[in-house]
Amino acid sequence: MTNIIRAEVVTIGDEILFGQITDTNTQWISTELTNIGIRTVRKSSVGDQAEAILAVLHEAHQRADVIILTGGLGPTKDDITKKTLCDYFGVGLVRNEEALALVTSFFEKRGRPMTDLNRGQADLPANAVYIQNDWGTAPGMWFEHGGRVYVSLPGVPFEMKNLMTHRILPRLQGHFSTPVIKHKIIRTVGIGESFLAERIADWEDNLPPHIRLAYLPSFGQVKLRLTATGQDTAQIDRELAEQVDKVMPLIQQHVFGFDDDELEVVVGRLLKDRSQTLGIAESCTGGFVSAQITKVPGSSAYFWGSVVSYSNSVKISQLGVKPETLEQFGAVSEETIRQMAEGVRKTLGTDVGIATSGIAGPDGGTPDKPVGTIWIACATEQRTVTRLLRLGKYRDQNIQLTSTYLLNLLREELLNQ
Amino acid sequence: MTNIIRAEVVTIGDEILFGQITDTNTQWISTELTNIGIRTVRKSSVGDQAEAILAVLHEAHQRADVIILTGGLGPTKDDITKKTLCDYFGVGLVRNEEALALVTSFFEKRGRPMTDLNRGQADLPANAVYIQNDWGTAPGMWFEHGGRVYVSLPGVPFEMKNLMTHRILPRLQGHFSTPVIKHKIIRTVGIGESFLAERIADWEDNLPPHIRLAYLPSFGQVKLRLTATGQDTAQIDRELAEQVDKVMPLIQQHVFGFDDDELEVVVGRLLKDRSQTLGIAESCTGGFVSAQITKVPGSSAYFWGSVVSYSNSVKISQLGVKPETLEQFGAVSEETIRQMAEGVRKTLGTDVGIATSGIAGPDGGTPDKPVGTIWIACATEQRTVTRLLRLGKYRDQNIQLTSTYLLNLLREELLNQ
Numbered sequence A, B: 001m002t003n004i005i006r007a008e009v010v011t012i013g014d015e016i017l018f019g020q021i022t023d024t025n026t027q028w029i030s031t032e033l034t035n036i037g038i039r040t041v042r043k044s045s046v047g048d049q050a051e052a053i054l055a056v057l058h059e060a061h062q063r064a065d066v067i068i069l070t071g072g073l074g075p076t077k078d079d080i081t082k083k084t085l086c087d088y089f090g091v092g093l094v095r096n097e098e099a100l101a102l103v104t105s106f107f108e109k110r111g112r113p114m115t116d117l118n119r120g121q122a123d124l125p126a127n128a129v130y131i132q133n134d135w136g137t138a139p140g141m142w143f144e145h146g147g148r149v150y151v152s153l154p155g156v157p158f159e160m161k162n163l164m165t166h167r168i169l170p171r172l173q174g175h176f177s178t179p180v181i182k183h184k185i186i187r188t189v190g191i192g193e194s195f196l197a198e199r200i201a202d203w204e205d206n207l208p209p210h211i212r213l214a215y216l217p218s219f220g221q222v223k224l225r226l227t228a229t230g231q232d233t234a235q236i237d238r239e240l241a242e243q244v245d246k247v248m249p250l251i252q253q254h255v256f257g258f259d260d261d262e263l264e265v266v267v268g269r270l271l272k273d274r275s276q277t278l279g280i281a282e283s284c285t286g287g288f289v290s291a292q293i294t295k296v297p298g299s300s301a302y303f304w305g306s307v308v309s310y311s312n313s314v315k316i317s318q319l320g321v322k323p324e325t326l327e328q329f330g331a332v333s334e335e336t337i338r339q340m341a342e343g344v345r346k347t348l349g350t351d352v353g354i355a356t357s358g359i360a361g362p363d364g365g366t367p368d369k370p371v372g373t374i375w376i377a378c379a380t381e382q383r384t385v386t387r388l389l390r391l392g393k394y395r396d397q398n399i400q401l402t403s404t405y406l407l408n409l410l411r412e413e414l415l416n417q
Helices: A025-035 A050-063 A081-089 A097-109 A117-122 A157-175 A193-199 A201-205 A231-256 A262-272 A288-294 A311-318 A323-329 A332-347 A396-416 B024-035 B050-063 B082-089 B097-109 B116-118 B156-176 B191-199 B201-203 B233-254 B265-271 B288-295 B312-319 B324-330 B334-348 B395-415
Strands: A005-012 A037-047 A064-068 A093-095 A124-125 A129-131 A140-145 A148-155 A181-191 A211-218 A219-230 A255-258 A279-282 A303-309 A352-358 A373-379 A384-390 B003-012 B038-046 B066-070 B094-095 B123-124 B129-131 B140-145 B147-154 B180-189 B211-218 B221-230 B253-259 B277-281 B303-309 B354-356 B373-379 B384-389
Touching: A005 A025, A005 A050, A005 A231, A025 A064, A025 A157, A025 A332, A037 A050, A037 B050, A050 A064, A050 A081, A050 B038, A064 A157, A081 A093, A081 A124, A081 A129, A081 A140, A093 A097, A093 A396, A093 B094, A097 A117, A117 A124, A129 A157, A140 A157, A148 A157, A148 B201, A193 A201, A193 A211, A193 A219, A193 A231, A193 B003, A193 B116, A201 A231, A201 A262, A211 A231, A211 B191, A219 A231, A219 B024, A255 A262, A255 B354, A262 A288, A262 A396, A279 A288, A279 A332, A288 A396, A288 B288, A303 A311, A303 B312, A311 A323, A311 A332, A311 B303, A311 B334, A323 B038, A332 A352, A332 A373, A332 A384, A332 B312, A373 A396, A384 A396, A384 B253, B003 B024, B003 B050, B024 B038, B024 B066, B024 B156, B038 B050, B050 B066, B050 B116, B066 B156, B066 B312, B082 B094, B082 B123, B082 B140, B082 B147, B094 B097, B097 B116, B123 B140, B129 B156, B140 B156, B156 B221, B180 B233, B191 B201, B201 B233, B211 B233, B221 B233, B233 B253, B253 B265, B265 B288, B277 B288, B277 B334, B288 B303, B288 B395, B303 B312, B303 B334, B312 B324, B312 B334, B324 B334, B334 B354, B334 B373, B334 B384, B354 B395, B373 B395, B384 B395
Parallel strands: A005 A037, A005 A064, A064 A148, A279 A303, A279 A352, B003 B038, B003 B066, B066 B147, B277 B303, B277 B354
Antiparallel strands: A037 B038, A093 A124, A129 A140, A140 A148, A181 A219, A181 A255, A211 A219, A303 B303, A352 A373, A373 A384, B094 B123, B129 B140, B140 B147, B180 B221, B180 B253, B211 B221, B354 B373, B373 B384
């Protein structure tokens, strides 16, 4: 492809270089760029030093048609992006009256005093196109220089996202004529990356050169991502659909969804379609499964509630687990998990009850039940299914994997009904 | 400083460039490098293309003394890091018998068949020092070339972390003689970045040049990070402690902890110190607060459990909220939140009960109670305190902010006792 538009995404800030914060901005930006046919060819992070910022600007100029910078626009003294952009472009700072009016009204509305630092946020490099930020006090900026587009945005994620969505992406689409890049993602659960690869090897070998495959594993799931490049949206969509049709028979049982369909979204849709309500009993996952379910807007239509029963007394009083069961078999046992799933279903009066109980770690393991020993269960009107997971020694990972396997068990039970 | 050791952290993979996964590795790596006095000067991400990988290797060679690469070592065909390293170093691939034995035993232990793809993971560039990976099938590699150190690690976070912690960081410390870089983080809650900055402006202006300050805001919290560089650990520690002593009187009421003290860790410590137990009633946060509390290992010592009462019927049956209260004032009201906090305390038999109820969004708002209207409460033996939050329109953000403000309310109540 000769007319691919290349982007470099640059984050500025010592806090990212030194590792004090997670950079989620670049991921989001490159996804959005991909969606409008702009290919990210490099991501870079540099610190709050003028030389480092200047160096990455000069390099990015060689590599990319559009350079998106985030960060370093705050009111405090460690933020030097604007001054450095002035040096790079060879211009001075000019107070922008439109920006000043917006900052002023931002503070007036909130009844808060405005400081000189805040007022300084209305100063922009002289060659900047002012991009109004309705979500915060640092304006966005658009520059055209040496045949490249430079965009500078605040690092605060929700301000950056709103500016990109409403102001920058439409402007980029107007400025460039972009090729079509399309992704199709097949989401699988319960099969490892290399086994998946063996199973679909022939199909993978026969993919046409303009369609590429990647394996994206995470916590019990593997996403298969197909990326196609071309000129015609309808044709690309057709080709991707054909490839999906070819590969699906090989992996059907492990596929739970496509594209943005997170497991909790798919499960929610199944519950809604079947007019079933859900209750959750959580021990070792401590609320994580419930938080996953309720991440989905509208989940109140099928999710009634949970009991997080970290202590045995709560298992007994809220879920009706029998004290003699806990005594004889322990909290981490098939007998207990069965009573938890059935108990939460009864207590909350829901159609389905799911449950977790195990040893998430790092402590609490025994020779009999080492860290990573975790029971899950799903109780419906028809039956109760239990499963034993033997996971690793990492607490966070155990909690996440347990959640994935439990939601998948729930999915299978809903499909079996 | 002339003897600063500079690092570049490079992630390899289309999935990162295209935005399909969040890169948490580089953050973790740069934090660990900082802790041993190696300064990350650049982070870069490139795709799974040989030219892109070669380009970043050549550039990093100019900028850094040590180059840490992650990703592209999987068994599947889209992973090309090893072949590209061979090109870069001008060597061939050689099967490493030690690596092969480990991969073989990895599959034998799990009773799973080994594929040719898996076997290929034991092939290493001829100049590689083999770094044993006990946590997965892709070996780590260490190279010395042109006066630089190159390290190549698998992208799977827990494999990478174990390899870095147990094998690579000690090796780097042995290889380089590093200056001392120390961080001190002061964690604040409930005050905005620019107000904090105004309050400590004089102090900030008087910081010595070898101590730098950064503001790291996130979800209702701002971290103040002091970074000091020098030669003598004891002296640097003393200087940082002096600066903390100077600034603390200005911001005392907003400081909840230092360094790695997350809010949930601080709250857990307060509960443990006071031998108090905690129960949680969650409506709009849907389990998120409980998941935060139980992220902390050992939280079972003070956390007994939660009721996630998404539906009104669960609020009534499990928390004892009066039906007439819900009817008259609604689920999102001071009257209801008070009964929820007191109810969960009574139901679960804990010393403290905390609760959330609100409209997280994106739907469910009314003119009276727009999206972002959220009540929180904390009930102790002495009293029940309620607070009304007026947040924004973003569901995720509302859930996270509510959790932060509720944990801070709990912290204040525990300190007031």
